[in-house]
Amino acid sequence: MIYFIYSVKKGEIMNVGSIIKYYRTKNGLTQSQLAEGICSISHLSKTESNAYSPHESTIKALLLKMGVQLNKEMEKHKQLERTIGKFIDCSLHYDLETMRKIYKQLERENDYIQSTDLVNQYELYKFRFYIYDHNLNKAEQQKKLLERMKASFLAPEHWVHQFFQSLYFAMIGNNIKSFEFLNKMDIGIQSIPQKFEGEFYYQKARMLVLADRYELSAHFAELAVQSFQLHHNYIRLLHAQMLLAINYTRRNLLVQAESLYEVLIRNTHLTNQTALHKQTLYNYTELLRTKNAHEEALEILQSLKENIEQNTYFYKAVLTSLLESMMETGHDPSQHIEELKAISNKPEDKFFHIYASYFEKRNFSQPDLMAYCEDIMFQFFRKNGYIKETRNVAAELARHYSKLQKWEKAYFYQSFLNENGGELN
Numbered sequence: 377m378i379y380f381i382y383s384v385k386k387g388e389i390m391n392v393g394s395i396i397k398y399y400r401t402k403n404g405l406t407q408s409q410l411a412e413g414i415c416s417i418s419h420l421s422k423t424e425s426n427a428y429s430p431h432e433s434t435i436k437a438l439l440l441k442m443g444v445q446l447n448k449e450m451e452k453h454k455q456l457e458r459t460i461g462k463f464i465d466c467s468l469h470y471d472l473e474t475m476r477k478i479y480k481q482l483e484r485e486n487d488y489i490q491s492t493d494l495v496n497q498y499e500l501y502k503f504r505f506y507i508y509d510h511n512l513n514k515a516e517q518q519k520k521l522l523e524r525m526k527a528s529f530l531a532p533e534h535w536v537h538q539f540f541q542s543l544y545f546a547m548i549g550n551n552i553k554s555f556e557f558l559n560k561m562d563i564g565i566q567s568i569p570q571k572f573e574g575e576f577y578y579q580k581a582r583m584l585v586l587a588d589r590y591e592l593s594a595h596f597a598e599l600a601v602q603s604f605q606l607h608h609n610y611i612r613l614l615h616a617q618m619l620l621a622i623n624y625t626r627r628n629l630l631v632q633a634e635s636l637y638e639v640l641i642r643n644t645h646l647t648n649q650t651a652l653h654k655q656t657l658y659n660y661t662e663l664l665r666t667k668n669a670h671e672e673a674l675e676i677l678q679s680l681k682e683n684i685e686q687n688t689y690f691y692k693a694v695l696t697s698l699l700e701s702m703m704e705t706g707h708d709p710s711q712h713i714e715e716l717k718a719i720s721n722k723p724e725d726k727f728f729h730i731y732a733s734y735f736e737k738r739n740f741s742q743p744d745l746m747a748y749c750e751d752i753m754f755q756f757f758r759k760n761g762y763i764k765e766t767r768n769v770a771a772e773l774a775r776h777y778s779k780l781q782k783w784e785k786a787y788f789y790q791s792f793l794n795e796n797g798g799e800l801n
Contacts, residue, residue: 391493392435395449397424398491399442414438453492456485460498467504468571470611475505496533499525500540507543515544535561535568542579551761555583574603574612581619585626588763594623611652614644618656625663626764633663654680658694665701674701687719692728695719699735709739730756746776767793 400410411420414437415430422428423438436446459478466475482489482498489498503522506515522537529537542557558580565576577600584593597619604613617640624633637660644653657676664673677698684691695716702709713735720728730753737745749769757766770793777786 391426391491393423393426393428394491395488396420396435396438398488399439399444400424402487403442405442410438410441414441452488453494456482456489456492456494460494460501463505464497464501467501467508468575468612469609470508470615472508475508479505496525496529500533500536503540504543507540507547510547512548515547519544532568535565536572539576539579546579546583551583551586555587558583570603571607571609574600574607574609574616577603578612578616578619581616581623585619585622586761586763588626588767590623590627594620594627597623611647611649614640614647614649614652614656618652618659622659622662625659625666628666630663630667637663654684655690658690658697661697661701665697665704670701670704674698674705674707677701692716692720692725696728696731699731703735703738709735713739726756727760727762746773749773749776 396410400407407417407420407424411417414420415423415434419428419430419434420438423430423434432446439446439449459481463475463478463482466472466478479502489495499518499522503515503518506518519541522540526534526537538557538561542554542561545551545554545557558576561576565573568576577596581593581595581597581600584590584596587593597616600616601613601620604610604616617636621633621636621640624630624636637656640656641653641660644656657680661673661676664670664676677694680694681691681698684694695712699709699712699716702712713732716728716732716735719725720732734745734748734753737748750773754766754769754773756762757769770789774786774789774793777783777789
């Protein structure tokens with residue numbers, strides 16, 4: 377549990393000056409009014425800026441003048457520390473429902489927390505919460521806030537800040553920037569509590585999957601599995617196992633992948649991880665399509681489509697895979713193509729809009745298909761770092777130009793496929 381614990385000396389709360397200033401401001405007192413009869417104004421000013429630690433009797437007198445008791449204040453501080461600790465623990469165990477409840481509790485104490493030494497970890501894990509909650513606007517605001525705060529961070533807090541920035545850039549689709557942060561952090565992981573290692577390994581494995589570097593991704597996914605098992609972090613263990621199953625599928629280790637998916641489908645259901653269960657089924661259909669079990673994949677995808685929130689990223693991803701399975705099984709995809717086009721009309725939906733047009737051309741206008749693959753799909757996927765999709769289109773174009781005996785173009789796409797995929801990246 378990565379907590380940054382405050383210290384107490386002779387009953388004194390760290391940053392007690394900030395707390396005195398908080399209550400003075402809350403009570404509408406000037407420094408002169410509060411200091412009168414207790415200490416000098418300059419003495420109080422230094423105390424409030426935490427440049428000076430007054431005697432305990434002075435602290436008690438200043439607080440008592442505002443109707444605040446030091447012992448109760450210490451207990452409030454400890455209670456807040458415990459609550460923030462639970463907030464952090466929930467983030468490590470992917471308990472989003474409890475995180476949302478605790479977040480509301482902490483927000484009611486926001487002004488007070490700002491006056492304590494708990495503020496850094498509080499603001500850092502708010503950033504983590506917004507990323508978990510896919511709240512892009514608040515995550516962006518929090519990122520800017522933390523940039524202004526980072527001069528006050530301790531070494532572990534700097535590490536966590538960088539890690540959360542990696543998660544943030546992954547959330548907004550900037551995988552290159554996300555990877556840059558991760559690659560800077562390998563050394564620092566040695567100074568971070570063990571409970572955090574699994575998160576780091578999981579994120580490395582996830583980003584490596586997106587880069588088609590499956591063997592190295594599997595290595596980090598296995599380390600994540602070991603870490604989550606060690607700390608009995610069963611929900612995050614399911615996430616790491618799913619990464620392994622994706623790895624096995626894409627490395628054509630289909631027996632291992634199927635065995636792992638069987639466990640995942642059962643355990644996500646038994647633990648009531650509804651969203652994760654649906655994601656597992658979605659990824660399982662990739663294995664089914666690899667095995668040419670397109671009808672079974674189609675059945676699962678149709679069921680998923682009916683049971684997930686419309687117009688979400690996941691819904692569009694399911695719809696795209698459903699169209700692929702419909703094409704392979706000879707079902708009429710026209711209605712679903714129109715739906716994908718209709719819900720992919722924003723700039724951030726260009727990936728799905730391109731696929732909608734691809735399926736439309738594949739279904740109705742074969743002569744235009746390869747030109748579209750070459751001029752639109754290949755260029756977009758390559759420019760935006762969609763490595764798996766780029767390789768798939770390159771393979772299709774290489775086959776196309778080989779049949780036409782246009783060897784120069786066939787060689788270009790084949791060379792691109794070989795040099796820019798897998799562990800050679």
